[in-house]
Each structure stands twice: as C-alpha cells, then as structure tokens.
Amino acid sequence: MLEWLELHQFRCYDAFTMEPDPSINLIIGGNAQGKTSILEGIHTLSLGRSYKTQTDGPLIKQGSDFARLHGRVRRGGRPQSFELVLSHAGKKASVNGVEQARLSDYAGRLRTVVFAPEDLSVVKGGPAERRGFLDVEISQLDRLYVGHLSRYRKLLKERNERLKQLKPSDTEDALLDVLGEQLAHYGRKLIRARAAFVERLSAKLRDIHPALSEEDDFRIAYQPSVDEGGHSRLLRERRAYDLLRGSTSTGPHRDDLGFYYGEHPVREIASQGQIRTIALALKLAVVDLLAEERDPPLVLLDDVFSELDRERQKKLLGRLEGGTQIFITATDLSGIHLDALGSYRVFEVEAATIKGVTNYG
Amino acid sequence: MRYPGVGRKTAERFALHSQNHFKDDDYERFSEVLLRVKEEIRPCSVCGMFTDQERCGICRDESRDQTRILVVEESRDVLVFERGGDYRGLYHVLGGVLSPSEGVGPDQLRIRELLERLRNHAHEELILATNLSDEGETTALYIQRLLKDTDVLVTRIAYGLPAGGDVSYADEVTLGKALEGRKKI
Numbered sequence: 001m002l003e004w005l006e007l008h009q010f011r012c013y014d015a016f017t018m019e020p021d022p023s024i025n026l027i028i029g030g031n032a033q034g035k036t037s038i039l040e041g042i043h044t045l046s047l048g049r050s051y052k053t054q055t056d057g058p059l060i061k062q063g064s065d066f067a068r069l070h071g072r073v074r075r076g077g078r079p080q081s082f083e084l085v086l087s088h089a090g091k092k093a094s095v096n097g098v099e100q101a102r103l104s105d106y107a108g109r110l111r112t113v114v115f116a117p118e119d120l121s122v123v124k125g126g127p128a129e130r131r132g133f134l135d136v137e138i139s140q141l142d143r144l145y146v147g148h149l150s151r152y153r154k155l156l157k158e159r160n161e162r163l164k165q166l167k168p169s170d171t172e173d174a175l176l177d178v179l180g181e182q183l184a185h186y187g188r189k190l191i192r193a194r195a196a197f198v199e200r201l202s203a204k205l206r207d208i209h210p211a212l213s214e215e216d217d218f219r220i221a222y223q224p225s226v227d228e229g230g231h232s233r234l235l236r237e238r239r240a241y242d243l244l245r246g247s248t249s250t251g252p253h254r255d256d257l258g259f260y261y262g263e264h265p266v267r268e269i270a271s272q273g274q275i276r277t278i279a280l281a282l283k284l285a286v287v288d289l290l291a292e293e294r295d296p297p298l299v300l301l302d303d304v305f306s307e308l309d310r311e312r313q314k315k316l317l318g319r320l321e322g323g324t325q326i327f328i329t330a331t332d333l334s335g336i337h338l339d340a341l342g343s344y345r346v347f348e349v350e351a352a353t354i355k356g357v358t359n360y361g
Numbered sequence: 362m363r364y365p366g367v368g369r370k371t372a373e374r375f376a377l378h379s380q381n382h383f384k385d386d387d388y389e390r391f392s393e394v395l396l397r398v399k400e401e402i403r404p405c406s407v408c409g410m411f412t413d414q415e416r417c418g419i420c421r422d423e424s425r426d427q428t429r430i431l432v433v434e435e436s437r438d439v440l441v442f443e444r445g446g447d448y449r450g451l452y453h454v455l456g457g458v459l460s461p462s463e464g465v466g467p468d469q470l471r472i473r474e475l476l477e478r479l480r481n482h483a484h485e486e487l488i489l490a491t492n493l494s495d496e497g498e499t500t501a502l503y504i505q506r507l508l509k510d511t512d513v514l515v516t517r518i519a520y521g522l523p524a525g526g527d528v529s530y531a532d533e534v535t536l537g538k539a540l541e542g543r544k545k546i
Contacts, residue, residue, distance in 0.1 A: 105532075144533055154495055161461035175459060175467060178502040182495070 001325050002042065002110075002298060003079070004072035009064035010044075010086075011037035012352040020325065021345035021359070024317075026336065027329045029349035035329040038349070039114065039300040042327065045069040045084050046112035046298065047140070048093060048103045056086045073110055075295055082110055104146040111140050111297035113287050115304045119279035123266065127256040134257065137286045138197045141293065145193050152186040156253055159183055164246040171239055180239075183251065184232035190252040191228045198222035198257065204285035212315055213277045217262045220282075225254035276307065284319050296324040306335030313337050407478065409454035409471045411436050419443075419452060426450040428485040432475065432504065434458055434492060442490075450488075453478065458496035459503055472504065479513055486514045493520055493538070 007016040012034045027035045036052075040059075044050045050059055060067045066087035073080045084106075085092045092099060093106035100106040121129045139146045159179040166173060202220055209218045226234050234250050235242075242249055259266040259278060266278065290297045299320055305313060305328045314337070320326060330336055333346070343361030347354050367375070383391070404410065405417035412418065419425065419439070429450030433439055434457060442448050455470045467473075479487070489504060491497035505515045521539030522531055531539070 102532075147534065151495060155499075158461050158495075158499070162466070165461055165466060174506045175461070175499075175503055178499055178506060179461075182499060182502070 001074050001323075002071055003074050004070075005038075005042065005045075006068075006070040007038070007041045008068040008070075009061040010041050010059060010067040010069060011061065013037060013041075014061065014352070016041075016352070016354075018347065018354065020327070021343070022323075022325060024341055024344035025325075025327045026333070026344055026346045027327065027349055028331070028333060028346060029329075030331060033349050034352040035349050036302055037352075039302045039327055039329060041069055042071070042298060042300060043112050043114050044086075045071045045082055046107075046110040047136070048084060048091065048107040051114050051116060051118065051136075056091060057088065059086055060088065071110070080110075082106075104143065107146065108140050108143060111290050111294075112300060113137075113283055113290065113297050114300040114302060115280065115283050116300075116302040117304060119283060119304070120275055122282065123259055123270075123275045123278050127254070130257040131253070131255055133282070134194050134197065134255075137289075138193055140290060140297070141197065142193055145190075148186050148189045148193070152183065152190055152252065155179060155183045155186060156248060156251070160247045163242050163248070166243060168240070168243045171243065176239065177236075180235040181232055183248070184235060187226070187231050187252050188228055191224050191226070191231075191255075194252070194255065195222050195224070195228070200289055201282070201285050204288050205281055208284050208288070208319065209278070209281040211319070212281055212312060213274065215261050215274065218266075218278065218281075219260050219262075221258040221260065223256040223258050225252065225256075226250050276304075277312075280304070280308075280312075280316065284316070287320065287324070291324070296320075299324055299326045301326065301328040303329055306330040310337045317341065404454070404456075408452045409436070409456060409474065410439050410452060427482070429488060430475075430478070430484050430486070431488045431490050432501075433490050434497065434500075438490065450486075451484075455491070455500065458491060458494070459500045460496045467503070470500075472507075475504070476507065479508070479511070484513060486516060488516050488518060490518045 001022050002020050003022075005016075005018045005020065007013045010016070016038070018038070027038055029035045040050050040052055044059065049056075053059065056067075066085055069082075069084045069086075071082045073082060081094075081096050083094045083097075091103065093103060094100060095106065095109060122133045135145075135149060139149070159176065162173070162176055162179060166176070198220060199222075205218065205220060210216050231251060235248070238249055261269065266275070270278070287297060287299060305316070308316065317326075328336070338344075338360070341361065343359075346356075346358045346360065348356040348358075379387075379391075401413045402411050403413075405412045405414075405420055407416050407420045410417045410419065414421070426449050430453050431442065431448060431450055432453045432455060433442070434455055436454050439452050439454060442452070453471070453475050455472065455475075457465055457470055459465055459467065459470065478484070487504070487508065489501040491500045501517055505517075508515050519542045520535070521542055522528065522535065528536070
C-alpha cells in the first residue's frame with residue numbers, strides 16, 4: 001500500500017505530495033490539469049518506466065535536469081521507501097536508501113497494473129501492442145524475463161546488422177550461425193515464459209470475462225512465431241530470405257496473441273463496448289495473477305472508470321476487493337457511482353496542484 | 362582530446378599541479394615520453410599486445426608454455442593476467458569484440474592472425490577469456506566454431522562467483538552460470 005507519494009520536477013509537477021487512502025482514491029479535475037501525470041508517476045515509480053512514453057525525456061519537467069519520484073510503501077507493518085531519479089543521462093533507483101545496481105533489481109518490487117484508454121489497442125492494434133502487453137506484465141511476475149528480453153533484443157539487432165552487411169549470396173557465415181544460436185537460446189526462454197503466462201491468464205479469464213460480458217466463449221491464444229525448440233533450425237532454413245530482406249523473419253519478436261469468440265477473431269466482430277470489456281478483463285486477470293503470488297498490486301484506473309456503466313463499475317470494484325489500493329482519475333464525480341465505493345478519498349486537481357482533499361465513507 | 366575517467370575537477374588539479382610543481386626538464390621529459398608512446402609503441406607482430414619491439418617480451422620469453430594461447434579482448438587484459446601470475450602461456454589480443462551493430466566484424470579483429478598462428482605452430486590449447494558480455498560470448502563462440510574441425514582444444518574460462526563472494530548476494534545470472542560450470546571436488 002502506497003501511503004506517501006512525492007513527485008519533483010515530474011511532468012507538470014514542481015513539488016507534489018500526496019497521502020493516499022489505503023483503499024480508493026479519486027483524482028478529479030478538468031482536462032490537462034495533471035490527473036494522469038499522478039498515475040503515470042506512480043507507475044513510473046513502480047516499474048522504472050512510464051506506460052505513456054518509451055523514453056524518460058518527456059517525464060522530466062521542462063527546464064529541469066532531472067525528476068525525482070519518492071514513495072513510502074507499507075506492507076505487513078514495515079514501511080519501505082522507493083526512490084527513482086530520472087535524468088537525461090539515465091536513471092537511478094533505490095530501495096530504503098540503497099541504490100540498485102540494475103533496474104531489473106528494482107522494477108517489480110512495487111507492482112502496479114494500469115487500466116488506461118491505451119489498453120484498447122492491445123485488442124484492436126497490431127501485434128507489437130500485444131507483445132508490449134505480454135512483456136510488461138510478465139516482467140512483473142518473472143524477474144528473469146526482463147534480462148532475457150533485453151538480451152534477445154540486443155542479439156536481434158546484431159543479427160539484423162550482420163544480415164545487412166553481408167551479400168545475399170553469403171549464406172555460409174559462422175558469425176550468423178553463432179548469433180542465430182544465441183538468439184534462439186534467449187528466444188526459447190521468452191517463448192516458454194509467454195506460453196506459461198498466457199496459460200495462467202486464460203484460466204483467470206474463463207472466470208472473469210463471463211462475469212463482465214454476455215459472450216461466454218471468449219478465449220485467448222498465444223501465437224508464437226516459432227516452436228520453442230525449432231527456432232535455431234528455422235533461422236538456418238530462412239537465412240537466404242533473411243539475407244535478402246536484411247532482417248530476421250522469425251522469432252518471438254514476431255509473436256502475437258489471438259482473441260476469439262469461439263473460433264471467430266474478436267477484431268472482426270466485436271463492438272467498441274465488447275473490446276473495452278476484453279481490455280478490462282485482461283487487466284483484471286493480471287491483477288489476480290499478481291495478487292496470487294504476493295500482495296495485490298496497486299491498481300491505476302486512468303480515465304476508464306467513468307466510461308463504464310453502473311453495473312460494470314460495481315463488478316470491477318467487486319473483483320478488486322481484498323486490500324487492493326485503487327487510484328481512479330475522472331473529470332468529475334458525476335460519472336462515478338459513489339454508492340458502490342464504500343470509503344474513499346477525493347483529491348481535486350487543478351493546474352498541477354491539489355486544491356482539496358475530502359474523505360468519504 | 363580527453364582522457365577517460367578524468368573529469369573537470371581532476372583535469373584542473375593536473376593542470377595546476379604541473380604549473381606549480383613541474384620543472385623545465387619535467388616538461389621536456391613529459392613531452393618526450395608522450396612522443397615516444399606515439400613513435401615506439403606498437404602492437405606485437407605475433408600476439409597484438411603493445412610493445413616497443415617487433416615481438417613483445419612475452420612472445421620472446423622461451424621459458425613460457427608455448428603450447429597454450431589465451432585469447433583476450435584488450436591489451437590491458439594481458440596486464441591483469443600477468444599480475445595474477447598463474448598463467449604462464451602465451452596470449453592473443455583480439456583488439457575488441459564482435460559487434461555488427463558497432464561495425465565490428467571478424468575482419469576488424471585480429472582473428473585472421475590468430476588462425477595463422479594456430480596453423481603455423483602446434484599449439485595444443487586455446488583458452489577463450491573474452492568478457493561475459495553478450496559480445497564477449499558471441500566472439501568466443503565464433504572462434505570456437507572456426508576451430509571445431511581442428512585438433513586444437515578450445516576452452517572457455519569459468520564463470521561464477523568472485524573470490525570471497527557471497528552466494529546470497531549473487532545475481533541470478535551469475536548463480537546460473539556458476540551452477541552450469543560447477544566441478545567435482
């Protein structure tokens with residue numbers, strides 16, 4: 001549970017502090033007043049990176065050299081302090097004042113699941129969005145995954161570069177052999193982790209999706225680009241083709257995730273509302289998986305809660321019970337069915353300042 | 362021109378120190394040494410280690426074990442092994458690691474020279490001591506592949522915990538490698 005949050009020179013915030021409620025926090029304010037930046041701050045503090053941008057540059061307040069994020073977290077009585085400093089040169093993360101040598105040692109200790117309008121693109125968008133979803137969520141469950149993923153990406157870059165340097169007729173190249181084997185070595189670990197994750201996610205979704213939707217035959221399927229054991233061989237077989245294209249045509253960087261109603265791909269038949277429900281169900285399943293391993297993650301609902309009807313708002317909060325700390329942003333309280341909430345705290349945000357804090361319930 | 366590891370403050374100290382404490386001949390000796398580095402230091406024609414001779418002191422030393430060659434990335438790695446004193450064989454300095462994305466392919470390293478050496482002399486063992494980075498590993502595997510149909514025994518230095526290392530503080534990758542490379546005692 002996050003009991004104290006500070007954002008310094010982060011996005012629009014100069015020096016922001018907040019004392020959240022242990023259960024539900026409503027962050028209310030007009031557009032572009034800084035609501036989302038608070039959630040983005042919590043997410044960045046937790047995972048070392050934002051769900052909004054690839055690079056840290058935009059997170060640092062204009063004209064400032066660095067941003068500092070600090071959070072005090074209590075779990076099981078002992079408070080823990082998390083700090084993340086972002087600069088244009090890189091980032092530094094510490095837990096209880098001890099600097100962490102690698103970001104992979106830091107990310108995933110304080111876990112967060114964000115529900116954002118961008119989630120729709122996991123269902124509607126391209127395979128890259130779906131791989132992004134897999135990567136972010138698996139990283140929180142499996143500490144080794146982050147390292148394997150970055151090694152895989154590095155080796156992929158090296159192999160692609162080598163393919164470009166050679167002539168299409170250079171099919172015998174010992175360096176390509178080696179890079180291919182190393183790539184397949186890490187690729188295998190990614191495929192295994194993704195398959196295991198999707199299997200666990202599927203089991204959760206069988207329970208969650210029907211509770212939110214009329215459609216009862218929704219399912220997801222991992223679609224790996226290659227079999228776990230066959231990557232190395234396929235890389236050799238398709239080498240001539242890869243040489244022509246100057247890039248690697250098979251591997252986990254080409255994986256996808258399929259969403260179906262029965263046998264029909266969701267994308268072809270689902271309405272906007274159904275897509276929203278799927279996105280919601282996916283994230284709820286992730287929350288369940290994380291909560292199963294340790295304590296429940298922080299849940300951030302960025303502009304998605306007020307989009308739901310009364311029934312779904314109730315169901316969503318119902319699923320999240322059991323000590324889950326929730327942060328919700330909305331433009332006003334009118335779209336939120338307060339009777340479903342129990343006790344909560346409202347923060348009114350205007351021009352990057354908290355104008356008022358009120359406790360209810 | 363900048364030296365690595367020397368920041369603004371240290372550079373200031375160097376400059377002030379030379380101004381306050383250098384005598385006239387110190388300046389001369391300093392520039393003389395610098396010029397000699399440029400004119401006399403070059404890679405050894407055999408192993409690639411820096412030397413002021415045609416062949417370096419290690420390659421000329423016949424008391425060393427001529428049957429083994431230890432392959433390293435940089436000259437400074439040779440200095441580290443020599444400081445340790447446990448290794449008495451020969452060296453080969455590659456001058457870097459394979460990284461196509463940095464524009465370093467086999468032709469940019471002293472790999473051809475290495476194969477030449479192995480062809481011309483009957484060395485029994487080649488010890489690959491490139492770093493445990495992705496590139497270091499690629500380079501080691503590459504050399505191993507080139508030699509897989511020869512009689513040369515190709516070995517890789519062991520990975521694992523540092524001396525005095527604490528198991529409970531080791532990261533997962535190091536521990537994994539240490540387990541992989543365990544041996545019977």
